[in-house]
Amino acid sequence: MTADESELRELRASVREFLEAKSPEEAVRKLMESEPRFDPAVWSQAADQLRLPGLAIPEEYGGDGFGLVELGVVLEEMGRALFCAPFFATVLLAAQALLASGDRDACARFLPGIASGRTTATLAVAEDHGSWDPAMVSARAVPDGDGGWTVRGRKCFVIDGTTADLILVVARTVAGPTLFVVERDATGLAAEPMETLDATRAMARLTFDAVPATLVGAEGAGGRIMAKVLDIASVGLAAEQAGGARRCLETSADYARVRHQFGRPIGSFQAVKHKCADMLVQVELAEASSREAARLADEGSPDFPVAAAVAHACCSRAYMTAAMENIQVHGGIGFTWEHPAHLYFRRAKSSQLLFGGPAVYHERLLDRLGI
Amino acid sequence: MESDDMRDFATEARRFLDAHVAKAPDRTAVTWGEGDDSMAYFSSLPPEEEREFVQRAREWQRIRHENGFGWITGPVEYGGRGLTPVHDLLYDAIESEYDVADTGVLSVIGLGMIGPTILAHAQPHIRDRWLPAMYRGDAIACQLFSEPGAGSDLASVATRAVREDGGPSRSSEAESGGDWVLNGQKVWTSVAQHSQIGLALTRTNPDAPKHRGITAFLVPMDAPGVEVRPLRQMTGGADFNEVFLTDVRIPDDHRLGEVDGGWTVALTTLMNERATVGSEGVGPVGAALSPDHLSALMRATWTWDDRALRARLAELLVDVLATEHLNARALRKLRGGVAPGPEMSVSKLMYGQNLTRAAHFVSDVLGPRIIADTGQWGTYAWTELLLATPALRILGGTEEIMKNILAERVLGLPKEPVTAAAKEVRS
Numbered sequence A: 001m002t003a004d005e006s007e008l009r010e011l012r013a014s015v016r017e018f019l020e021a022k023s024p025e026e027a028v029r030k031l032m033e034s035e036p037r038f039d040p041a042v043w044s045q046a047a048d049q050l051r052l053p054g055l056a057i058p059e060e061y062g063g064d065g066f067g068l069v070e071l072g073v074v075l076e077e078m079g080r081a082l083f084c085a086p087f088f089a090t091v092l093l094a095a096q097a098l099l100a101s102g103d104r105d106a107c108a109r110f111l112p113g114i115a116s117g118r119t120t121a122t123l124a125v126a127e128d129h130g131s132w133d134p135a136m137v138s139a140r141a142v143p144d145g146d147g148g149w150t151v152r153g154r155k156c157f158v159i160d161g162t163t164a165d166l167i168l169v170v171a172r173t174v175a176g177p178t179l180f181v182v183e184r185d186a187t188g189l190a191a192e193p194m195e196t197l198d199a200t201r202a203m204a205r206l207t208f209d210a211v212p213a214t215l216v217g218a219e220g221a222g223g224r225i226m227a228k229v230l231d232i233a234s235v236g237l238a239a240e241q242a243g244g245a246r247r248c249l250e251t252s253a254d255y256a257r258v259r260h261q262f263g264r265p266i267g268s269f270q271a272v273k274h275k276c277a278d279m280l281v282q283v284e285l286a287e288a289s290s291r292e293a294a295r296l297a298d299e300g301s302p303d304f305p306v307a308a309a310v311a312h313a314c315c316s317r318a319y320m321t322a323a324m325e326n327i328q329v330h331g332g333i334g335f336t337w338e339h340p341a342h343l344y345f346r347r348a349k350s351s352q353l354l355f356g357g358p359a360v361y362h363e364r365l366l367d368r369l370g371i
Numbered sequence B: 001m002e003s004d005d006m007r008d009f010a011t012e013a014r015r016f017l018d019a020h021v022a023k024a025p026d027r028t029a030v031t032w033g034e035g036d037d038s039m040a041y042f043s044s045l046p047p048e049e050e051r052e053f054v055q056r057a058r059e060w061q062r063i064r065h066e067n068g069f070g071w072i073t074g075p076v077e078y079g080g081r082g083l084t085p086v087h088d089l090l091y092d093a094i095e096s097e098y099d100v101a102d103t104g105v106l107s108v109i110g111l112g113m114i115g116p117t118i119l120a121h122a123q124p125h126i127r128d129r130w131l132p133a134m135y136r137g138d139a140i141a142c143q144l145f146s147e148p149g150a151g152s153d154l155a156s157v158a159t160r161a162v163r164e165d166g167g168p169s170r171s172s173e174a175e176s177g178g179d180w181v182l183n184g185q186k187v188w189t190s191v192a193q194h195s196q197i198g199l200a201l202t203r204t205n206p207d208a209p210k211h212r213g214i215t216a217f218l219v220p221m222d223a224p225g226v227e228v229r230p231l232r233q234m235t236g237g238a239d240f241n242e243v244f245l246t247d248v249r250i251p252d253d254h255r256l257g258e259v260d261g262g263w264t265v266a267l268t269t270l271m272n273e274r275a276t277v278g279s280e281g282v283g284p285v286g287a288a289l290s291p292d293h294l295s296a297l298m299r300a301t302w303t304w305d306d307r308a309l310r311a312r313l314a315e316l317l318v319d320v321l322a323t324e325h326l327n328a329r330a331l332r333k334l335r336g337g338v339a340p341g342p343e344m345s346v347s348k349l350m351y352g353q354n355l356t357r358a359a360h361f362v363s364d365v366l367g368p369r370i371i372a373d374t375g376q377w378g379t380y381a382w383t384e385l386l387l388a389t390p391a392l393r394i395l396g397g398t399e400e401i402m403k404n405i406l407a408e409r410v411l412g413l414p415k416e417p418v419t420a421a422a423k424e425v426r427s
């Protein structure tokens, strides 16, 4: 299904209204310091009233069958509001990994729960070094002799790792990196929260000590699955980043219009004015690149992988720039704990480096272009 | 999402082009060492070749026009097709696949900016006289706006226009009056050396606030007292000129808009300028920004595995491709009947920045080969683009002015306090 422009506008308006009511700054600040790092009641409402978790899950698995374009609108709004919820890990990482695996049984078993918001999930790939490259995975999986598998190893930087009901995990078998699913209450699984630069996105270290697991997709298919998931997840992340960057720009422009120094609004000084114009340029490019990548994904275009790499790099830079300059435009007040500017700064930096940062995504773009 | 009407139009355009010209070689799919390696942004031809170049442009415009593609958005009574800007953009996109003469000399300023201004503001018989001629390729038009003392601050133009006979006795609102006499100097006037007419902004009321004392005239470039002197630009070529106006007599019917109402006329021109600049991207310039071209260059120079250069290439391509996405989305908005927002201004800014960065990136890849000509294909030729890029941050509104516009119009930031001096006309 695809929504037309006016439906997208409606979707945006209803998500924004919901988040303004349920995820104002006070709520974000409270959740940043609680466990779990989200409000289960609000999460249920997002699922029951707005059907957000199932938006882009195919109808045959209980979702509404929309695409990345619609998901992008929701993520822009979530990024704007710094919404604390298991949405990114569940919908962009875990659900996409299940879909990319092509494993119909696993999809039928897990996706309806995800679509309804009853199940939260995550994807554990990176280890101590932080790389999302499946070739770098050293966690191992061996057959348990009973048709199942046993996973051993450590995973790091696992988003919502202490709370997710389902953990999709990439571990190595004799056939290479392979995708498995592990349930929260499985024996031998330990999760320990990590302190994070961005407290609105929880991360954990997971230890797998002979944890029973189920194979998802083909043995050795982890590399192929992850390539696809990373493209989609980085476009989802790009949408969040574009939304956050737009918010920083708006905050700066609002402040620059009203804050007076030297008897003038600071926005009338060209040094400030041009800073805001530079932010606007970055934000326009960010929105264009993330929305265009989402469109290409939904059309199944062969240009999608390049567009995904462009969106990831462009939005990462745009958000970081906007978050930084937002503090600068605010002067001293922007440097305080009470002002929300630092929350965006933290989110911008952590998003930029989540999948490896510039060194990784620049090479990925060149690789996609065959350079 | 395209309508049947668009599809039919595209089919018709292709049929016309197939009948008249060959398909263009794909300049982005490079075979290193083959074909034309020119990277000229401004033409830098000897006079004889320059004349032929202009002749080919006129000729192709005439053929376009005879086949109904010379003025797609123009009113039917002046020989236009009466279609939408979207048809125009679609035609441009299709034509870029073909090997046609470069018509920039007559289309960018004349047809793109001056034509729409004449249509909106000139008297009927002036429109009859010049519009068909321009769109047939017979007349080229230039923009006589900038002066030595009026660049970014265009409204401070000082070229004087004084009404001759009976001036004082007539009301300045009269529909038609005595001749005007123009005196002053214009500068940076592109294509003036090839033009038959120019649109000049002049000062008619030095006592009024500066935006309210300007009048616009269509100046026949062969009128006595018009002198065009080529200005050599930093590329070595001479695309723009100084134009001296000495006692140039212009009939009142060549006035556009009201007496002292020339700023409104100028805004029509500038609006159309913003719509054209930044929509380029084919030809040598398109090649400069194409990933295939840049990677071929890195392979040919054995720099493809240089980590520092690769990182810079990636950064450059992120901007180039994101700008393409921005343009694509603006175009799609237009097709859906939605006016684009700030995309065009952002695109203009990025266009200048991307080409500038590309030229410097390539210079660093080429190293000594851009300091002195080794004769190697596709190397020293980049000096042409390198030396042209500074202009892209100036023409059609400097980078600084574009940023002021974005911040004030899009973000609603306050203007700088206006000093009394800024309201006056400088003498």
Ligand SMILES: Cc1cc2nc3c(=O)[nH]c(=O)nc-3n(C[C@H](O)[C@H](O)[C@H](O)COP(=O)(O)OP(=O)(O)OC[C@H]3O[C@@H](n4cnc5c(N)ncnc54)[C@H](O)[C@@H]3O)c2cc1C
Binding pocket: A259, A261, A262, A266, A269, A270, A271, A272, A328, A329, A330, A331, A332, A333, A335
């Ligand atoms: C960590 C820290 C410690 C500090 N310690 C002290 C201290 O011990 N004692 C003390 O007295 N102060 C202290 N300060 C305050 C500091 O000096 C001010 O924050 C600073 O002078 C800026 O003033 P402001 O915060 O009011 O920002 P504003 O002046 O409101 O500036 C906001 C933005 O507008 C820009 N701007 C303002 N005017 C112009 C202009 N004319 N042209 C161009 N841009 C302009 C600024 O550059 C800034 O980007 C401290 C600040 C910090 C962050």
Ligand SMILES: Cc1cc2nc3c(=O)[nH]c(=O)nc-3n(C[C@H](O)[C@H](O)[C@H](O)COP(=O)(O)OP(=O)(O)OC[C@H]3O[C@@H](n4cnc5c(N)ncnc54)[C@H](O)[C@@H]3O)c2cc1C
Binding pocket: A270, B109, B142, B143, B144, B145, B146, B148, B150, B151, B152, B153, B187, B188, B189, B190, B191, B240, B391, B394, B395, B396, B397, B398, B399, B400, B401, B404
């Ligand atoms: C290749 C080329 C072709 C051209 N063709 C034509 C043509 O055909 N017809 C025509 O009429 N003109 C033409 N121009 C002129 C062009 O429009 C002007 O050069 C341009 O508007 C800038 O004016 P200026 O050169 O007088 O620079 P100035 O206005 O003197 O600017 C000098 C510097 O000051 C900055 N500046 C000025 N005002 C401000 C401000 N308010 N805030 C911040 N910074 C400011 C500018 O950004 C610039 O960096 C052409 C220019 C070039 C380079």
